[in-house]
Amino acid sequence: MGPVGPVEPVEPVGDHRRGPRRRGATLESAILNAALEELAEVGYAGLTMERVASRARTGKAALYRRWSSRAELAVDAWAALRSREADPPDTGDLRGDVVAVLRHLSESMAGTHGDILRGLLTEIVRDPEFARTVRERTSTLGPGAIQCALGRAAERGEIQSWVLTSRRATVAVELLRSHYLLHGTPVPDDVIAEIVDEVYLPLLLAPKGNAEPKAE
Amino acid sequence: MGPVGPVEPVEPVGDHRRGPRRRGATLESAILNAALEELAEVGYAGLTMERVASRARTGKAALYRRWSSRAELAVDAWAALRSREADPPDTGDLRGDVVAVLRHLSESMAGTHGDILRGLLTEIVRDPEFARTVRERTSTLGPGAIQCALGRAAERGEIQSWVLTSRRATVAVELLRSHYLLHGTPVPDDVIAEIVDEVYLPLLLAPKGNAEPKAE
Amino acid sequence: MGPVGPVEPVEPVGDHRRGPRRRGATLESAILNAALEELAEVGYAGLTMERVASRARTGKAALYRRWSSRAELAVDAWAALRSREADPPDTGDLRGDVVAVLRHLSESMAGTHGDILRGLLTEIVRDPEFARTVRERTSTLGPGAIQCALGRAAERGEIQSWVLTSRRATVAVELLRSHYLLHGTPVPDDVIAEIVDEVYLPLLLAPKGNAEPKAE
Amino acid sequence: MGPVGPVEPVEPVGDHRRGPRRRGATLESAILNAALEELAEVGYAGLTMERVASRARTGKAALYRRWSSRAELAVDAWAALRSREADPPDTGDLRGDVVAVLRHLSESMAGTHGDILRGLLTEIVRDPEFARTVRERTSTLGPGAIQCALGRAAERGEIQSWVLTSRRATVAVELLRSHYLLHGTPVPDDVIAEIVDEVYLPLLLAPKGNAEPKAE
DNA sequence: CTCTAAACGAGACGGTACGTCCAGTCTTCGG
DNA sequence: CCGAAGACTGGACGTACCGTCTCGTTTAGAG
The missing domain is CATH 1.10.10.60 (Homeodomain-like)
Structure with missing residues (x-):
């Protein structure tokens, strides 16, 4: 609560009341x-x-x-x-990593993070500049960690490397966020499992196929 | 300003001023x-x-x-x-249907719908009952139409029928909503195309694979 | 702090907090x-x-x-x-009455009255309507009492009755106010005596003489 | 008002922008x-x-x-x-001089002068020293000129010379100021005429009579 | 068809917050 | 090292809403 670090030596209390005016x-x-x-x-x-x-x-x-x-x-x-947040995990397995990231993200959102995000979403319409800022801050919250997990998986050969830069990469995080926004509170583990096993992992392994929709 | 004297005897216009009090x-x-x-x-x-x-x-x-x-x-x-909205399309082709639904949903959101949704998202935390109401209203907006499109595709054999009840079904709509919430304004066509071709269609065709994560 | 005097009998506490909302x-x-x-x-x-x-x-x-x-x-x-003010005196003599009125007025002005007057004078420029109100309130403060004194003097034959409606009637009060505004604090008795003996009484007794300035 | 165009390269004029700091x-x-x-x-x-x-x-x-x-x-x-003000008049006649002075004073007051005076009157209570300053400045505005007019009249024998140092001398100016303070705007000519003909001139000619109120 | 209870319309009430402006004081830094 | 420039704490401005409440008035519907 109070200021951290070597406080002013002369001022009696760490409190700044009547201390030298802050600037x-x-x-x-x-x-x-x-x-x-x-x-x-x-x-x-x-x-x-x-x-x-x-x-x-x-x-x-x-x-x-x-x-x-x-x-x-x-x-x-x-x-x-956010700068006070802990860092991403490393379970040695793509599924484990992803679940860990989502779980962490979910807990994070259920606290102050999510509340702020909700509030800012309503103010995003005001100006594009502000919207951009919010997007940047948002994307470092979960997508950053997931990129890390995907990178490790690609190295292990679990997934192909083009997936990293594909829209598929962020799908898990977006689904989680979407669920949180509509339901609130920590996203239950079974929902996370469903997102991962029903959607995300199958998607990461699915063939590319957008240029020639009928390539098959 | 106010009408003087013995005003309209038989409530001439639809205007209710000084007419029989509404209830x-x-x-x-x-x-x-x-x-x-x-x-x-x-x-x-x-x-x-x-x-x-x-x-x-x-x-x-x-x-x-x-x-x-x-x-x-x-x-x-x-x-x-919402009751004034037009109904879903039918292009005879799964991709066409999905794109149409997303496009329609995107335009819809860019108007008053989206603004209301944004606002309500911040108030969802108040009580679960209210949250449930919002979810219901939300899900009839896009998911309803997409279910219809998926149903037709299943009849045509384009996809397997278990997908209809899977979490995969709503992924496109959720990604679209997620994009809208963070970017605002109508979602551009190329983003919709990416969602459909890069994520949604491959996902719908991917094998099930949740029970045994290491089945492969 | 609390209201003084016979408080409302029905209200439980004299204090109005949580009482029926005042209107x-x-x-x-x-x-x-x-x-x-x-x-x-x-x-x-x-x-x-x-x-x-x-x-x-x-x-x-x-x-x-x-x-x-x-x-x-x-x-x-x-x-x-002002409504709480005491009423004018009656010393049986014009000079005594006038001095009493001026003295009373002086003391009155030296308190809250004068302070308010000063403040309002700066706001008089805003609109004529407001100025008129201030003038009315002001004129009941001293001029009213002095008119009363002059009336009694006219009855006693000390002065001629046309003086009552002449501009001369209010001269004493105006000089007093003028002095107060520039000096503040209760106007000293010798200043009051000077106003009365040097200016006001001679003026009340002086011949009319405006139509023909040199008539005498 | 400000200089327009390509900015001064070497601080040409008295303009101080970025010039050597003024002191x-x-x-x-x-x-x-x-x-x-x-x-x-x-x-x-x-x-x-x-x-x-x-x-x-x-x-x-x-x-x-x-x-x-x-x-x-x-x-x-x-x-x-005030130092920019014009000087007093000289009409050769006491009444004319007085009217001229009052008229000039009235116009002067209706502008910035009066507004400042009003404002300062509210602040006079703060300290006596400040009040004295205001009084001095005020008295040079009208009373100075009127003394001049009275002096000439005394020389012409229109009035007795003791009046010059009597409280009577400033009555016209005080009545005018009093009227202005309560009414604002230039004092109308008929009010000035009334002050002069009904009050001031009769007063200047009235007998002395303060020491022995009933001496006559 | 009357009478009563509820709903209506209007808006005052006690509050909270807005975003701006200003009073005075204090700090920094330029000349 | 003085003093100019400007950021600071604090507080009032006048407005807009909040959610509650009180007031008459209107209208249904029960008897």
Whole structure:
């Protein structure tokens, strides 16, 4: 909650009240922390500039000077949140890796991540630039890890390497996200198993076949 | 502004001003119409009980008596919207049918439908009951049509019939929705083509293979 | 803080919290009371709609629904303040009456009255309607009492009756107000004596002489 | 207003953009000019340190270092404004002179002068020192000219010379100011005529009589 | 056909948040 | 090293809605 690292030596308490006025990066991270705490407590829907400012012990102007809306703020706080995430697994087996990634992603989404994503989806329509930002942040959340798993599988010869760059690669993650968005809460293990065994693995092994639809 | 003197004796026009006070179904549909107009004009994000009540020339209490929140109201208005939709196509060919369905769905989403869906996704977390309602409404939008197309394909022998009830059936629609949610605006034709040719059709033709993951 | 005087007998607690929501005149007088308390504590310059609303335990909207600005509110609160004022004196002698009125007026102005007047003078430019209201309220503060004194003097034969309706009648009050506005604090007795003996009484006794300036 | 076209390569004119940083008197007069422009545009009520600083292309601290409040700043700007005023008249006749002075004063007040005066009146309560300053500035505006007129009249024998130092001397100006403060806009000619013919001239000619009220 | 209970329309009420503007203070950095 | 430029904390602005409530009025439907 409080600032981490070597705190100012002269200031008695780590708290910054009446300390030298915060500016720049110091202030910015204090605000982002406040935003994350708010997101954790009341969710994106309950996030207000007013409360974030108040919690960060600053004024709304300091927020609006940096972010033009709560959506922009949430995106940046989201980034900070993700950087604290653990890294992907390695089970030695494609199916195991994929299941692990999906399970991890599912749990992640069921928390603050998913709530933020939901909120931002409604604001994506505002401008394409913002939409692009959200997409980038989103794609590093699950697709990054899955690419890693697929890479290892290709090395082991489980799948062909062209699959890595195909649209097929992200299907599992998209189905999982889709399920989460419509159902909420951690996606149950049997749904994950179904996605993997009924759809994803068969798809990864299926022949290419788009250029000549009737090639067979 | 208000009419003066002994006004219309026999309620001349369909206008309800000063006419016999509306109640029950009459009032309800007037409110839903107002809600739809608002949704079309300002979108789900801009939808407020206040404006809907005002537009429907009634009081907020009349809304809250029927719907506990704007989300509930929007869901019902959404249903009314969907009933005005055109029906699915029939091109005689599985690929053609699927592309047609996706294209239709994409256009549909790019309008008011999609905006409402986005909004409701953020409110789904509130209670599971509400989530279930949203899912039902959602699934009649695209999945219904695709089931029809798959059914025809199965009759023609293009695909095996167990696919109809498999999770594979809805993959195309889910990928499309996923793309729309993250990109907005009508999904371009080449993306639809990719989904169909790279993912969906190969998947529909791939062998079953979930019971014994290592069957090969 | 709480209301003073014989409280409502039916309401359980004198406090209105969680009592039946206040409306109309009840609420209005609560707001005016709050405004008066604020005016007494922080003065017109420190008067804010926010604090008044908060002190009256209501929302800003309830204020703006009644008064379009703090100036309008202050004018009404001012009226309530004046109604609590004592009535004019009667010393049996014109000079005594006039001095008493000026002294009373001076003390009155040195308190909240004067502060409000100062504040309103700056807002008078906004619209003529508002200016008229301020003038009316102002004129009942001193001129009213002085008219009374002049009337008695005319009955006693100390002055001629046409003076009552002449511009001369209000000169003493205007000089006093002018002095107060530029000097603040209670106008000292010797200044009042000077106004009365050097200016006002001689003026009241001076011959008419405007039609023919050189008639004498 | 600002220079247009290809920017100055070597800081040609007095324009300070990116020029050697202004200090001392240069900066001070730039600020006062900005303040005057603001006063002319938005009036004293709309005068803010922020806008003045911005218009003078400097920071607020530069203002606060010189003036402790907008009132102090306005007083100094006011002085600069007054030095641009025309001089008093001379009609050869007391009444004519007085009317001319009042008319000139009225017009003067109806502009920026009056607005500033109004504003400063509300801030006079803060400290006596400031009040004294305002009084001095105010008294040079009308009373100075009227003293001049009275002096000439005394020389011509129209009035007795003790009147010059009596409280009676300033009555006309005070009544005019009083009227302006409560009514705003240029004081109409008939009001000026009334003040002069009904009050001021009779008063100037009335016998002294304060020491022994009943002496006559 | 009357009478009563419910629903309606209108909008006030106590709140919360919006996004902007400004007051004063404090920090940084340029001359 | 002073002072110019500008970011900071804090707070009020006036508006829009929220969801509740109170008020009369209208309308069904029970007796």
